[in-house]
Amino acid sequence: MNNFLFVSAENDAIPDCKAGGMGDVVRDVPRQISEHGDKVHVVVPSYGRLHQDGIFKTSLYFNLRGMGYAAELYEVKPKKEFPNIIHYVIHHPEIEAGDIAHIYHNDPEEPFYTDAVKYFIFCTAVAEAVKRGAFGDLDVIHLHDWHSSLLLFLREYHEEYTVLKDIRFVYSIHNLAIQGIRPFGDNYSSVENWFPNVRFDYDALKDYRYTDCINLMAVGIRFADSVHTVSPSYKQDVLKPSSPPEFIGGEGLELDLQKANEEGRLIGILNGCNYKNINQEEKGFIYRNTVKALFGWLQMEDKKYKADFLAHTGEKIMEYVGNRPKFIASSVARLTEQKFYFFMRSPEAFVEILKKLEKVDGIFMLLGTGAPEYEELFRQLSYEHKNFIFTNGQSENLIDSIYLESDLYFMPSLFEPCGISQMLSMRNGNPCLVHHTGGLKDTVSHMKTGFTFDGDTYDEKIKNMLAAFDTALDVFSNDKEKWKKIQANAKRKRFTWKKSVDKYYELLYNLE
Structure with missing residues (x-):
């Protein structure tokens, strides 16, 4: 039996420990490894809260800042039990909950200041736990994004943790743009x-742009035995330099990624999608679930600043309760540059889409929260356009209803390492309209399972996005047979974790 350790900032297998797609991956991959008959330990920070109902396992003592530190390892109960998977959290008073999903801190003045401190403590505690045999004899340690890459720094340079050199390390990149850059010195939050x-090689760790800083994303890429991108097409994208906004590629790390690729260490494997244990709403509840969510938020203190807007959304949605529109286009996503840059830069293109929908008695439903300027843009557009329903909050039941009842799922991401929304939508037989990039390229085929757009310049992309939307509406309205075929093809597509994890074993873990 092989023995794995997953180290991550998020894990959706335990309650209240998810901010994005990484949490889904850290939930699903261990379940598939368990089906292989192998054992997995998953460890995340406690963020001052997740240890509270846990079982205390051991105290961990180590040195940081030239003094003794003590952290605690707890075993915690998952949402669902699976054989051979054990979930842990590490508690230390300085590993606090942030303002993003009670996980990450937002430090606009000095990016990563607080988070780096948290993950320095967390990773050192994990290294100590490995050294102490808290997880048994490990074959593979699988790290996720920059938050866990410090383990590779400790493996390379820290004389206390040479035991890590005997274990295979795999590093998955989920968000290449967020790199965990911190100064080498002259700062509390510095290496x-x-x-x-610890004596280390500055040149081997430095960021190319800020040479007096360590780049923790780069550390993962430079020192891991295998580096993993979450789709094959995204692997090709990151080997090229970014040229925003037309193209988002290696984000300044393309030389490291090219080197990893030349050494045979860079592997692109598409993420899977969960096709079991699906929490599904019944059809016909999309408007009821919207109203229910809105009433819940109206009673929350932290939503008071947008109470007027929530009430406005409720009033709009009531029109459709007994009068379903003929076509629903939808999007569910965090409101960020990655997901909605095209609409922020060209709101008139989005208005054009709403006008096209109006002609076929259609509406656009968008659910999400995120960057204040994006929330503000969509709230303004909602006041101005009757057929745009913007639900400015988060609700699992409503998200399920949107995936279930939309006619077309719209995903105009500027870049997309893999993307899960398009898979969830296709799972329900919904064609998707996507930007032909990264993982979207690997999952949606134009006129077969959905619709795609691309272009060499920004203006071309916008023009082609509107043309693809016209094509989708034209097929829906005038070629029902073709539409049904696209729906059936989308529903039949299976991006299973079994397929992905079989490739992990062969290409990342070097285990048969």
């Missing part, structure tokens, strides 16, 4: 402050 007695 020299936290590891004053």
Whole structure:
């Protein structure tokens, strides 16, 4: 039996420990490994709260900042039990909950200041737990994004943790743009402050742009035995330099990624999608679920600043309760540059889409929260356009209803390492309209399972996005047979975790 350790900032297998798609992956991959008959330990920070109902396992003592530190390892109960999977959290008073999903801190003045401190402590505690045999004899340690890459720094340079050299390390990139860049010194949140007695190679760790800083995303890419992108097409994208907004590629790390690729360490494997244990709403509840969510938010103190808007959305949705529109286009996503840059830069293109929908008695439903300027843009557009329903909040039941009842799922991401929304939508037989990039390229085929757009320049992309929307509406209205075929093809597509994890074993883990 092989023995794995997953180290991550998020894990959706336990309650209240998810901010994005990484949490889904860290939930689903261990379940598939368990089906292989192998054992998995999954460890995340406690963020001052997740340990509270856990079972205390051991205290961990280690040195940081030239002094003794003590953290605690707890075993915690998952949402669902699976054989051979054990979930843990590490508690230390300085590993606090942030303002993003009670996980990450937002430090606009000095990016990653607080998070780096949290993950320095967390990773050192994990290294100590591995050294102490808390997870047994490990064959593979699988790290996720920059938050866990410090383990590779410890493996390379820290004389206390040479035991890590005997274990295979795999590093998955979920968000290449967020790199965990911190100064080498002269700062509380710096490597020299936290590891004053560790001698390391500055050149091997430095960021190319800020040469007095460590780049923790780069550390993962440079030192892991295998580096994993979450789709094959995204692997090709990151080997090229970014040229925003037309193209988002290696984000300044393309030389490291090219080197990893030349060494045979860079592997692109598409994420899977969950086709079991699906929490599904019944059809016909999309408007009721919207109203229910809105009433819930109206009673919350932290939503008071947008109470007027929530009431406005409720009033709009009531029109459709007994009068279903003929066509629903939808999007569910965090409101960020990655997901909606095209609409922020060209609101008139989005208005054009709403006008096209009006002609076929259609509406556009968008659900999400995120960057204040994106929320503000969509709230303004909602006031101005009757057929745009913007639900400015998060509700699992409503998200399920949207995936279930939409006619067309719209995903105009600027870049997309893999994307899960299009898979969830296709699972319900909904054609998707997507930007032909990254994982969207690997999952949606134009006129077969959905619709795609691309272009060499920004203006071309916008023009082609509107043309693809016209094509989708034209097929829906005038070629029912073709539409049904696209729906059936989308529903038949299966991006299973079994397929993905079989490739993990062969190409990442080097296990047969």
